[in-house]
Amino acid sequence: MAIINKTILGVTIECIEGDIASQAGITAVVNAANAQLRMGGGVAGAIHRAAGPGLEEECRPLAPIKPGEAVITGGHNLPNRYVIHCLGPIYGMDKPEDGLLAKCYRNALQLAEQHKIGSIAFPAISTGAFGYPVEDAADVAFRTIIEMIPKLKYIKRIRFVLYSARDLEIHEKTLSRIISRKKGVRGNF
Numbered sequence: 683m684a685i686i687n688k689t690i691l692g693v694t695i696e697c698i699e700g701d702i703a704s705q706a707g708i709t710a711v712v713n714a715a716n717a718q719l720r721m722g723g724g725v726a727g728a729i730h731r732a733a734g735p736g737l738e739e740e741c742r743p744l745a746p747i748k749p750g751e752a753v754i755t756g757g758h759n760l761p762n763r764y765v766i767h768c769l770g771p772i773y774g775m776d777k778p779e780d781g782l783l784a785k786c787y788r789n790a791l792q793l794a795e796q797h798k799i800g801s802i803a804f805p806a807i808s809t810g811a812f813g814y815p816v817e818d819a820a821d822v823a824f825r826t827i828i829e830m831i832p833k834l835k836y837i838k839r840i841r842f843v844l845y846s847a848r849d850l851e852i853h854e855k856t857l858s859r860i861i862s863r864k865k866g867v868r869g870n871f
């Protein structure tokens with residue numbers, strides 16, 4: 683169930699609690715990848731397990747990637763046509779963290795546009811093993827996405843899949859706050 687659902691210039695941003703590896707009806711899911719684009723834990727574990735070994739095989743020639751970068755592959759056994767793999771910054775190590783995290787979201791959306799993708803689901807990149815505080819990461823993610831919305835031609839639906847009720851609540855509050863501030867400044871939201 684979508685707890686929050688906001689439409690800006692024809693693009694819907696929604697937040698739900700769930701598993702990124704079971705998002706049927708979404709064209710591309712985003713992987714919070716490691717540099718080698720291998721299985722790993724957290725999101726990368728869930729995505730590779732559900733996709734099957736063909737995904738690692740397709741990833742091999744595309745690795746390694748650097749923080750902020752994104753690459754696209756097929757979805758294999760996932761219910762999605764594509765996986766977009768992003769390497770988020772390790773908090774306290776890859777600097778500037780906010781700039782690199784913003785780059786992940788920008789690059790993922792750009793790749794999706796290049797492939798004429800209409801719907802995309804993100805996990806909260808960098809907020810697990812990479813230690814990025816969830817509040818700060820949500821702020822960067824939504825600001826970056828909202829900034830890009832006027833340039834999007836194909837993407838109509840952007841879903842955040844959060845792994846706990848707490849993370850969902852943080853994302854919900856952050857998105858509402860950013861949108862209500864923007865409304866005060868511009869009339870087109």
Ligand code: AR6
Pocket residue numbers: 700701702703714715716717720721722723724725726727728770805806807808809810811812813814843844845849
């Ligand atoms: N669906 C949605 N969200 C999830 C899921 C899931 N199945 N599993 C975890 N999360 P992480 P990172 C949440 O660690 O911080 C990996 O081992 C999790 O609670 O997956 O970018 C890779 O191999 C957290 O809020 O990604 C890399 O080495 C968020 O997703 C490294 O971890 C991201 O957690 C990447 O670290």
